[in-house]
Amino acid sequence: MTATYGVLLHDVQLGKNVSALLTERVSGAYALRGHETWEDYRQAAMEAAREGEAYVEPKVLWNWSAIHKKFNRLLPHCLFGVECGDQVQGFMLTESDKHRCRLPDQDRKAIVYIQSVQTAPWNDIRLGGKRRYRGVGLVMLSAAIAQSRELGFKGRIGLHAIGSAESFYERHGLACLGVDADCNGYKYYEGSTAWADDFGR
Amino acid sequence: MNVRPGSTSKKTMTLNLTDAEMTALEQLCVDRDMSKTAILRQALRLYQLIDERVKAGEKVFFGDDLDKEKKELVVL
Numbered sequence: 001m002t003a004t005y006g007v008l009l010h011d012v013q014l015g016k017n018v019s020a021l022l023t024e025r026v027s028g029a030y031a032l033r034g035h036e037t038w039e040d041y042r043q044a045a046m047e048a049a050r051e052g053e054a055y056v057e058p059k060v061l062w063n064w065s066a067i068h069k070k071f072n073r074l075l076p077h078c079l080f081g082v083e084c085g086d087q088v089q090g091f092m093l094t095e096s097d098k099h100r101c102r103l104p105d106q107d108r109k110a111i112v113y114i115q116s117v118q119t120a121p122w123n124d125i126r127l128g129g130k131r132r133y134r135g136v137g138l139v140m141l142s143a144a145i146a147q148s149r150e151l152g153f154k155g156r157i158g159l160h161a162i163g164s165a166e167s168f169y170e171r172h173g174l175a176c177l178g179v180d181a182d183c184n185g186y187k188y189y190e191g192s193t194a195w196a197d198d199f200g201r
Numbered sequence: 202m203n204v205r206p207g208s209t210s211k212k213t214m215t216l217n218l219t220d221a222e223m224t225a226l227e228q229l230c231v232d233r234d235m236s237k238t239a240i241l242r243q244a245l246r247l248y249q250l251i252d253e254r255v256k257a258g259e260k261v262f263f264g265d266d267l268d269k270e271k272k273e274l275v276v277l
Contacts, residue, residue, distance in 0.1 A: 074253060075246040097247050109234050110243060152239020 002027060007142075009084050010134040020084035020133075022143055026091075030081055031068035034088030034120075038064075041121050054128035060162060062116055064091045071095075077115075078147065082139050090136035092117040094144055101156055102177050103190050111190070112148040114140070114159035126164055137168055138200075145196045155196025160186040172199070216241070251276055 003024045008017040023030065042057075049055035064079070071077035076097035082090045092114060099113035119136040121127055144157045160183045161169050170176060174189040191199070218226065229240045251261055255276050264271040 075249045096243070097250055106234070110239075151242065152235045154234070 007082065007139045009082070009089060009136065009139065011084075012131050012134060017135075018084060018133075020082055020089065020139070022139060023081045023083065024078060024143070024147075025072070026068065026079050026081040028065070028068055028072065030088070031079065031091075032065040034081060034091060035063055035065040037087055038121055045121065045127070056126065056128050058118075058121065058124065058127060059164070060116075060118075062091075062118055064118075067091075067093055067116070080140065080143050082136055084133055088120065089123060089133050090117070090119045090140060092140040092143065094147060096147075096151055096153070099158055101158065101190060102188065103175060103192055106156060106192055109156060110151070110153045111156045111158045112144050112151065112153055114144055114157060117159075138172075141172065142200060145191070145199060148196065154193040155199075156191065156193055157196070158188065158190040160184075160188050162186060 005022045005024070007020050007022045009020040010016070011018045026034075042061075045053070045055040046057070068079055071079065071093065076095050078094045078096075080092040080094070081088050093116045094112050095115050096110070096112050099111055101107055101109040101111050117137070117140050120132075122130075122132045123134070123136055125131050141157075145155045148155050148157050159169070159174075160180060163186075166176075166187055166189075169189045173195055174191050175195070177188045177190060179185055180188045226237055226240060229235070230237055233240060233243075235243070251274075255261065261274040261276065262271040263274060
């Protein structure tokens with residue numbers, strides 16, 4: 001069942017926080033709308049790049065509409081979206097059945113695992129454009145912690161980070177447990193209950 | 202930040218368990234550091250996931266690194 005919550009994003013142009021809407025278990029129409037808007041932007045950016053504008057293709061391109069179709073019926077998976085200015089600003093897929101904690105003091109305990117998370121291409125400065133909104137990553141981390149608490153996992157979360165996102169998770173205090181050879185060599189990060197309690201304070 | 206996913210309204214039900222089932226549930230609570238409700242909700246998520254995949258024609262197996270033999274889990 002879909003549910004929505006008020007959150008804040010930072011509008012870079014206005015220089016202030018603005019209201020946004022976080023949706024838990026987004027609909028198929030929502031996922032498709034987000035995917036199509038992002039794809040239109042990407043195509044236009046690639047076209048502009050041929051004319052000399054700055055644009056770098058993201059390393060990973062997820063089709064969030066296809067992700068929704070694949071996982072939407074399954075209880076362990078949850079697709080979140082955050083909307084602002086009538087556009088989808090970010091997506092996150094979590095799962096709560098397959099992964100276990102790896103930190104020694106919470107080894108093998110249940111965890112909310114962030115399977116994939118992405119901000120809209122116009123918010124990703126790595127792609128070369130001017131960022132419209134900041135804070136999507138923080139909203140999604142907060143959502144994963146809240147989901148973990150609600151499921152009885154006491155705020156514990158984990159994820160594998162693509163190289164360019166490592167600094168974001170390190171900046172926000174997630175513990176890095178090193179390179180995971182079983183996951184394309186990506187680094188694995190985990191947040192403990194204590195970390196979750198401190199997060200956002 | 203006002204983020205409270207999962208806090209949508211919930212339905213309450215009464216669950217009757219045998220002593221053995223309650224003992225197993227309580228042991229899982231200790232092992233997993235989770236409440237009884239959280240354990241049972243997690244069990245439901247897993248059961249639904251397995252059921253969906255079996256209905257889609259997949260099979261579930263148990264195995265380990267030493268014993269290469271795999272044993273199929275039959276989901277009733």
